[in-house]
Amino acid sequence: MDNDVSAGSTTSTSVLGHLALGLTLLAFGIGHTAVIDGVTAADAVTLALYVGGVALFAAGLLALRAGDAFTGTAFAGLGAFWFTWGTGVGEQVSADAAGLFLLLWALLALSLTLGAAGAGPLLQGTYGLLCAALLLLAVGQFADSSVLAKAGGWVAALAGLAAWYGATAALANWPSALPRRHAAGRGVTATG
Numbered sequence: 001m002d003n004d005v006s007a008g009s010t011t012s013t014s015v016l017g018h019l020a021l022g023l024t025l026l027a028f029g030i031g032h033t034a035v036i037d038g039v040t041a042a043d044a045v046t047l048a049l050y051v052g053g054v055a056l057f058a059a060g061l062l063a064l065r066a067g068d069a070f071t072g073t074a075f076a077g078l079g080a081f082w083f084t085w086g087t088g089v090g091e092q093v094s095a096d097a098a099g100l101f102l103l104l105w106a107l108l109a110l111s112l113t114l115g116a117a118g119a120g121p122l123l124q125g126t127y128g129l130l131c132a133a134l135l136l137l138a139v140g141q142f143a144d145s146s147v148l149a150k151a152g153g154w155v156a157a158l159a160g161l162a163a164w165y166g167a168t169a170a171l172a173n174w175p176s177a178l179p180r181r182h183a184a185g186r187g188v189t190a191t192g
Helices: 010-033 041-065 069-088 095-115 121-143 146-172
Strands: none
Touching: 010 041, 010 069, 010 121, 010 146, 041 069, 069 095, 095 121, 121 146
16 A cells, blocks of 8 residues: 555544444443343344454554554454454353453553543543453453443443444534633632
8 A cells, every 4th residue: 555645534533433432332231231131242243243343443454554553553452352252252261261351351441541541531431441341341250240240231331332422522523521610711709
């Protein structure tokens, strides 16, 4: 590929990637919560493989090509996670092996959380919630706890909503940061 050819806007790549991440996390999280009768996390496999895995990985490569190291790393890494998870569902592995898998990927989510410190609370919150979800799911596997698995599912669904909102806010020009209160700027004075 010629280096002079544009790989696309990093903003559009970020929006596409966060939509893919949000939808995949929502399906994965809701499946773990068992809130919908007969729907499990395994039902998210197709979405995880193609939207979370392939599309997110491709968005990561486009972001890296455009020079956005953080977004590229996040999307390519998470795309690899979703593809690996999607291809491994149904395989006979021990609960400890499954817990270790989730724990190792929680380290990636922790790195992304720390790396997103300057990107705003919505993006950092998305990755922080993903890290917490993976930790809860990992501990749930180690402890054979369906309660922790459900809690991890709810946290994953919240992370999915945060990723979805961030992408939708960018498309619709909605606010993505909380307004700051400045008392002096509004004519409010302190008495004392």
